[in-house]
Amino acid sequence: ELKVEQNPLFLSMQEGKNYTIYCNYSTTSDRLYWYRQDPGKSLESLFVLLSNGAVKQEGRLMASLDTKARLSTLHITAAVHDLSATYFCASQGGSEKLVFGKGTKLTVNP
Amino acid sequence: DAGVTQSPTHLIKTRGQQVTLRCSPKSGHDTVSWYQQALGQGPQFIFQYYEEEERQRGNFPDRxxxxxxxxxxxxxxxxxxxxxxxxxxxxxxxxxPGSAYEQYFGPGTRLTVT
Incomplete structure (x- = not known):
């Protein structure tokens, strides 16, 4: 059964600093997603990664995928307060369902 | 182009009652999946519908x-x-259906059971 683990679960960082969120999944994945969720809101799609070595960037966020290591990373560059949110990774491994990690609650402090 | 819509936005029910939540898919989409997200957790897959049939079900009771x-x-x-x-x-x-297609999420329905 596909399992997805994220770490850290909580991340407090200062504005201007860099950090990486890690997402490990247990079995072969067809797609790896990263989402952002603000309190009380739905999921906002950030990135969809399809193949080994895929790298996507949007603003201060960059996601990558290593299918051999079953690892995806979300790198935050020069964090700003507006990035404060909960970030989820989700894997879709040859079936209908997305399997989500527990999420990383990011707080960016001035 | 309308995205995924859900209704109602919020509702409050009492233990033992029954509830119905509704979803309209994005234009051109024919497959709908449902997820439950408890407070502080990641979403959990409930089931997926395609061609008016349940294709896959997560670990949820028959309720x-x-x-x-x-x-x-x-x-x-x-x-x-x-x-x-x-x-x-x-x-x-x-x-x-299946993993070939990206899933697009709606705004969600917040259910509170008292």
């Missing part, structure tokens, strides 16, 4: 049931509500 209509919209029904059913219920639609 959770669904339906898909010919226009591809879908309902999620929960019977005999428990306090633990309080959650954000998310609907996602896609161009087809």
């Amino acid at each position: 959770f049931s669904g339906h898909q209509f010919p226009n591809y919209s879908s309902e999620l029904n929960v019977n005999a509500l428990l306090l633990g059913d309080s959650a954000l219920y998310l609907c996602a639609s896609s161009l087809g």
Whole structure:
């Protein structure tokens, strides 16, 4: 059964600093997603990664995928307060369902 | 182009009652999946509907049931509500079933069971 683990679960960082969120999944994945969720809101799609070595960037966020290591990373560059949110990774491994990690609650402090 | 829509936005029910949540997929999408997100947790897959049939089901009891209509919209029904059913219920639609198609999420329905 596909399992997805994220770490850290909580991340407090200062504005201007860099950090990486890690997402490990247990079995072969067809797609790896990263989402952002603000309190009380739905999921906002950030990135969809399809193949080994895929790298996507949007603003201060960059996601990558290593299918051999079953690892995806979300790198935050020069964090700003507006990035404060909960970030989820989700894997879709040859079936209908997305399997989500527990999420990383990011707080960016001035 | 309208995205995925869900109704109602919020509702409050009492233990033992029944509830129906509704979802309209994104234009052109024929597949609907439902997820439950408890507070502080990641979403959990409930089931997926395609061609008016349930294709796959997650680890949820039979109290959770669904339906898909010919226009591809879908309902999620929960019977005999428990306090633990309080959650954000998310609907996602896609161009087809399986992992070949990205799922697009709606705004969610917040269910509170008292």
